[in-house]
Amino acid sequence: MTPSVHPNFKTHFAELLHQAASHITTLDTSIRIELARTKQADHGDYSCNLAMQLAKTLRKSPREVAQLLIDKIPASPYLERIEVAGAGFINLFLKHSAKQQYLHSILQSQAEFGNCHFGQGRKVQVEFVSANPTGPLHVGHGRGAAIGASLANILTAAGFNVSREFYVNDAGRQMDILTLSTWLRYLELNHIHVPFPENAYQGGYVKTMAQLIFQAHAERYVHHPDLLLEGIPANAHATATHTDEQLDQLIANAKNILGQDYAYIHNFVLTEQLGDCRNDLMEFGVEFDTWFSEQSLFDNGLVAHTIQLLEQKHYLYQQDGAIWFRSTDFGDEKDRVVQRENGQFTYFASDIAYHLNKFERGFEQVINIWGADHHGYIARVKGALQALELDPAKLEILLVQFAVLYRDGKKAPMSTRSGEFVTLRELRQEVGKDAARFFYVMRKSDQHLDFDLDLAKSQSNDNPVYYVQYAHARVCSVLAQWDGDVALLAKADTDALSSPAELALLQKLIDFPDTVEMAAKEFSPHLIAFYLRELASEFHSYYNSTRFLVPEIPLLHARLALIASIRQILNNGLRLLGVDAPDKM
RNA sequence: GCGCCCAUAGCUCAGCUGGAUAGAGUACCGCCCUCCGAAGGCGGGGGUCGCACGUUCGAAUCGUGUUGGGCGCGCCA
Numbered sequence: 001m002t003p004s005v006h007p008n009f010k011t012h013f014a015e016l017l018h019q020a021a022s023h024i025t026t027l028d029t030s031i032r033i034e035l036a037r038t039k040q041a042d043h044g045d046y047s048c049n050l051a052m053q054l055a056k057t058l059r060k061s062p063r064e065v066a067q068l069l070i071d072k073i074p075a076s077p078y079l080e081r082i083e084v085a086g087a088g089f090i091n092l093f094l095k096h097s098a099k100q101q102y103l104h105s106i107l108q109s110q111a112e113f114g115n116c117h118f119g120q121g122r123k124v125q126v127e128f129v130s131a132n133p134t135g136p137l138h139v140g141h142g143r144g145a146a147i148g149a150s151l152a153n154i155l156t157a158a159g160f161n162v163s164r165e166f167y168v169n170d171a172g173r174q175m176d177i178l179t180l181s182t183w184l185r186y187l188e189l190n191h192i193h194v195p196f197p198e199n200a201y202q203g204g205y206v207k208t209m210a211q212l213i214f215q216a217h218a219e220r221y222v223h224h225p226d227l228l229l230e231g232i233p234a235n236a237h238a239t240a241t242h243t244d245e246q247l248d249q250l251i252a253n254a255k256n257i258l259g260q261d262y263a264y265i266h267n268f269v270l271t272e273q274l275g276d277c278r279n280d281l282m283e284f285g286v287e288f289d290t291w292f293s294e295q296s297l298f299d300n301g302l303v304a305h306t307i308q309l310l311e312q313k314h315y316l317y318q319q320d321g322a323i324w325f326r327s328t329d330f331g332d333e334k335d336r337v338v339q340r341e342n343g344q345f346t347y348f349a350s351d352i353a354y355h356l357n358k359f360e361r362g363f364e365q366v367i368n369i370w371g372a373d374h375h376g377y378i379a380r381v382k383g384a385l386q387a388l389e390l391d392p393a394k395l396e397i398l399l400v401q402f403a404v405l406y407r408d409g410k411k412a413p414m415s416t417r418s419g420e421f422v423t424l425r426e427l428r429q430e431v432g433k434d435a436a437r438f439f440y441v442m443r444k445s446d447q448h449l450d451f452d453l454d455l456a457k458s459q460s461n462d463n464p465v466y467y468v469q470y471a472h473a474r475v476c477s478v479l480a481q482w483d484g485d486v487a488l489l490a491k492a493d494t495d496a497l498s499s500p501a502e503l504a505l506l507q508k509l510i511d512f513p514d515t516v517e518m519a520a521k522e523f524s525p526h527l528i529a530f531y532l533r534e535l536a537s538e539f540h541s542y543y544n545s546t547r548f549l550v551p552e553i554p555l556l557h558a559r560l561a562l563i564a565s566i567r568q569i570l571n572n573g574l575r576l577l578g579v580d581a582p583d584k585m
Numbered sequence: 586g587c588g589c590c591c592a593u594a595g596c597u598c599a600g601c602u603g604g605a606u607a608g609a610g611u612a613c614c615g616c617c618c619u620c621c622g623a624a625g626g627c628g629g630g631g632g633u634c635g636c637a638c639g640u641u642c643g644a645a646u647c648g649u650g651u652u653g654g655g656c657g658c659g660c661c662a
Contacts, residue, residue: 375589
């Protein structure tokens with residue numbers, strides 16, 4: 001991704017202040033020179049609190065220090081004036097010409113405007129969604145998908161080499177339960193009625209998969225039910241209430257009866273569910289570079305190898321027939337089992353191997369996006385990394401709080417157990433991809449999300465998605481009526497842009513690259529959503545106050561260059577969030 | 586009981602590693618289409634930043650405690 005060629009005023013002024021300060025004192029490493037955008041116009045465009053930070057060691061008042069710095073600051077083609085204010089702030093005023101000429105950078109860089117090389121090409125992995133392939137994605141997964149995909153886009157724009165990954169839990173017990181469930185439904189289709197366990201998968205999609213198998217292979221997988229019921233108490237069947245152990249017994253029996261065929265059904269349901277999931281996410285604008293199989297960690301011996309490593313480092317011990325990892329050495333509440341009494345590795349064991357593998361693949365930063373209910377899991381995973389002599393700080397875990405759907409002002413009921421959950425697909429069908437993507441990232445990820453379905457659906461000014469998209473469509477409409485060559489606007493004379501509204505809008509456009517960088521630095525896609533709403537708001541206001549299609553050519557071109565730049569940034573920002581920027585609505 | 590997250594306008598939320606008079610949206614009230622798209626704009630009221638101490642030139646922001654809410658605490662994933 002090529003960074004755009006715009007000047008960065010923040011870093012430019014920070015460098016000037018650094019030079020000024022070096023004339024006065026030797027800067028302590030603890031002091032960071034940072035420029036902040038001001039809230040009020042009479043405070044200039046940027047302000048710096050460096051003088052306040054230096055005042056103590058220099059034994060001078062902050063205002064005095066500020067004046068000393070101003071006296072020493074080198075000349076700059078972008079700086080209109082610089083002054084001391086308030087308790088010792090240094091306020092900097094950008095030249096109007098600097099703002100006006102900035103439009104040329106935007107219109108030249110186009111889709112690449114806003115990119116930067118903050119990430120310096122470092123390899124980063126974002127792992128997200130990673131839902132069990134045992135049923136359709138629901139609205140909880142949707143938020144993780146939206147946040148993960150947006151964050152990956154933002155990191156890419158900020159100059160990281162990003163890899164998007166979905167961890168496929170294809171090795172566990174849940175897959176076995178799905179396989180069993182499907183086979184039982186298949187037997188039903190063949191008029192063999194075995195009571196369907198309550199704790200098996202109840203969803204209608206299981207019956208659908210059974211039908212597909214039946215259509216393709218007729219009665220090939222039919223077996224006598226007596227063998228299946230072996231070891232299961234009669235009352236469990238009569239009531240269809242099975243304990244976890246009884247369910248496991250059913251699975252074991254199914255494996256015995258079906259032999260090689262078990263693997264076929266297992267593979268079939270996995271492929272079906274994964275395909276459905278991939279398709280669902282693609283329609284949601286979310287794609288992955290890698291679908292990483294948990295099973296492959298076992299097949300390649302990586303799990304066993306990882307456990308061996310921990311053993312060598314003496315972090316494992318045996319107790320109650322199981323093998324435990326001493327995660328309490330790393331601040332976890334209790335030690336954790338990696339290998340069960342029955343010889344099976346736990347999910348945690350393969351997860352350690354998985355994370356070790358991530359770093360072996362050369363990622364310098366690994367970001368996991370998890371549902372908030374997994375937070376208790378962080379300590380043990382980071383502990384395992386430490387035990388393997390990896391830096392746990394290189395693993396960033398973003399916890400995404402739940403989304404609660406509201407309809408008619410009331411909570412829409414959601415329960416995974418009963419199968420009455422709202423799927424991501426249903427949500428998309430109801431409110432559309434764009435509204436869903438935007439609403440999901442409108443809040444900080446660690447903030448609960450109240451998802452107002454009625455608002456997301458409404459085609460009104462209340463709906464923030466339409467509000468932003470409408471601004472984009474409005475610009476398109478004006479440019480279409482102008483009927484000139486938009487490409488020429490990149491070289492237009494922009495000196496005529498001098499009203500307060502126009503200068504404020506120019507500054508808002510200048511803020512975009514900083515916003516993208518901040519969103520990348522803070523792993524915060526919501527900053528983009530907020531920025532877009534603010535930009536759209538300033539544009540709508542400008543639109544109502546100013547006519548663009550005026551007879552005076554210089555003014556006309558200047559204003560069109562401004563709104564074309566606004567359109568470009570709305571487009572770039574929406575693209576980061578996976579939301580379309582329509583020309584017409 | 587222990588751990589993590591959260592608490593800011595009636596409601597939903599921003600507020601970046603401490604900075605100037607705490608901001609949006611929404612709801613409510615009043616305005617603006619002979620004019621590039623009214624899916625828009627303008628104006629108005631609305632606050633003890635849960636509470637209490639502390640750190641300092643300065644705290645919504647940092648620390649400790651406390652209250653209230655969410656989530657987690659399996660040889661499940």
